[in-house]
Amino acid sequence: MAGFKYPYTCPEIDRKIGEARGELISAMAQVFKDYGVKGASFRDAQEAGEELFSVVSDVFEGARQSNENMRTEADKQIKEMDQELIDLRAQLFLANEELKKFKDK
Structure with missing residues (x-):
């Protein structure tokens, strides 16, 4: 029996989640720098980026779940x-057997 022949995508999704996390942290650091947030350190920007990431991380997990659902449905189909x-x-085999019997008569 065959199955869905496509590599698992969770490692790729994990890489993209990591990239998004890094991009959000960098973006927040840039926002803090560009807007001159007084008294804010790079650590503050990192924490803001992490907080932003935690808000959007469910979106990534939703995409992962959708991917798993598609794979499960593909395997089922x-x-x-x-x-x-x-x-x-089996039907073809039986039909051929019947045809042989008919020809032999």
């Missing part, structure tokens, strides 16, 4: 199609 193929091959 492939198994159903495999079973249908097995059934059709």
Whole structure:
């Protein structure tokens, strides 16, 4: 039986989440710098970036779940199609056997 032949994407999703986290932290540091947030340190900017990331991280997890759902559904559909193929091959075999009997008469 076949399955969904596509590599798991969670490692790629994890890499992209890490990239987004880094980009958000960098963006917050730049915002703090550009707008001259008084008394703010780079650590403050990092914390703000982390806080922003925590707000949007559920979006990434939603995408991951959607990906897992698609993979599960694809596996299910492939198994159903495999079973249908097995059934059709059996029907074809039986039809050929009947045809042989008919020809032998």
